[in-house]
Amino acid sequence: MKSTAKLTVVGAGPGDVELITLKALKAIASADVILYDALVNESLLEHASSKAELIFVGKRKGCYAYHQDQINELIVDRALRYGHVVRLKGGDPFVFGRGAEEIEYARDYAIEVAVVPGISSSIAVPAYQGIPVTKRHASESFWVITGTTRSHDISGDIALAAKSTATVVILMGMGKLSEIVQVFSKEGKSETAVAIIQDGTTPKEKVGIGTISTIEAIVEKKQLSSPAIIVIGEVVNQRVDLSGLYAKADFASLKTRSETY
Structure with missing residues (x-):
C-alpha cells in the first residue's frame, strides 16, 4: 500500500x-x-x-x-x-x-x-568569492532581482535598484547584460564595481571582476556565460581574499598543535 x-x-x-x-x-x-x-x-x-x-x-x-x-x-x-x-x-x-x-x-x-x-545562490555564491552582500560603510541593504521576466524583458526593478546605494544581485541576467550596463550607466555609475560568477560554488566556477564600463569586455575575454550571478556595488571592492585567510588559519592550526607537544 x-x-x-x-x-x-x-x-x-x-x-x-x-x-x-x-x-x-x-x-x-x-x-x-x-x-x-x-x-x-x-x-x-x-x-x-x-x-x-x-x-x-x-x-x-x-x-x-x-x-x-x-x-x-x-x-x-x-x-x-x-x-x-x-x-x-x-x-x-x-x-x-x-x-x-x-x-x-x-x-x-x-x-x-x-x-x-x-x-540561496544570491548570497552563497558571492560569499564563496569573499564578497559580502552587505558591509558597514559600503552597503546597508541588497536587492535580489531576476534579470529576465516571464515576458523575456529586463526587469523594471533593475532601474529602481540602480538609483540606490544598495548591492544589486541579479539572477538569470546574462542575456540582458548589455541592457543592465546601459541602465547603470544612465545613473552615472559607469565606475561601479561588478562581479560575474559563473557556476558558483562548484569546481567549474569562473569569475570576472570589473566595472559597469568594462564588464562586457571582461565577459567576452573570459567567456563567461549562464548560469551566472551578477553582483553590482561597492561590496565587490570589499572582496576578501579567502584563500589567504584559509592559509593563515591552517598555519595557526599547525602552530597550535606543535606547541602542545
Whole structure:
C-alpha cells in the first residue's frame, strides 16, 4: 500500500554538494519520486532510495524537459500514485524557484505539502568569492532581482535598484547584460564595481571582476556565460581574499598543535 500523497519542495543549495541541509537529505532519502532541476548537483541523488523514480524536469540551454504546467501535473500524478514526491530545486525554492506555485497546485488536489528551504545562490555564491552582500560603510541593504521576466524583458526593478546605494544581485541576467550596463550607466555609475560568477560554488566556477564600463569586455575575454550571478556595488571592492585567510588559519592550526607537544 502506498504512503499518503505528499509533496515536499526542497532547496538543494547553490551547487556545492555539501551546501544542503540535513532536513533536505532526509526528504530525498524518504522520497518515492524525485523531480529535479538542471541546477541541482546530481550527486545529491545518490542519497535517494534505490527504488525511487528520478525524473529530470529542468531546462538546459533554453530547452525544457517539461513546461511548468506539465511539472505540476507530474507532481500530482506521482503523489497520488506512489506517495511522497520531492521537488528538488537549485538554491532556495522560494527565490525565483516557483516553489510556491507548485505547492498551491498540489494543495488543490488535497495533497499534503511541505517545504525545506535551501541556501540561496544570491548570497552563497558571492560569499564563496569573499564578497559580502552587505558591509558597514559600503552597503546597508541588497536587492535580489531576476534579470529576465516571464515576458523575456529586463526587469523594471533593475532601474529602481540602480538609483540606490544598495548591492544589486541579479539572477538569470546574462542575456540582458548589455541592457543592465546601459541602465547603470544612465545613473552615472559607469565606475561601479561588478562581479560575474559563473557556476558558483562548484569546481567549474569562473569569475570576472570589473566595472559597469568594462564588464562586457571582461565577459567576452573570459567567456563567461549562464548560469551566472551578477553582483553590482561597492561590496565587490570589499572582496576578501579567502584563500589567504584559509592559509593563515591552517598555519595557526599547525602552530597550535606543535606547541602542545
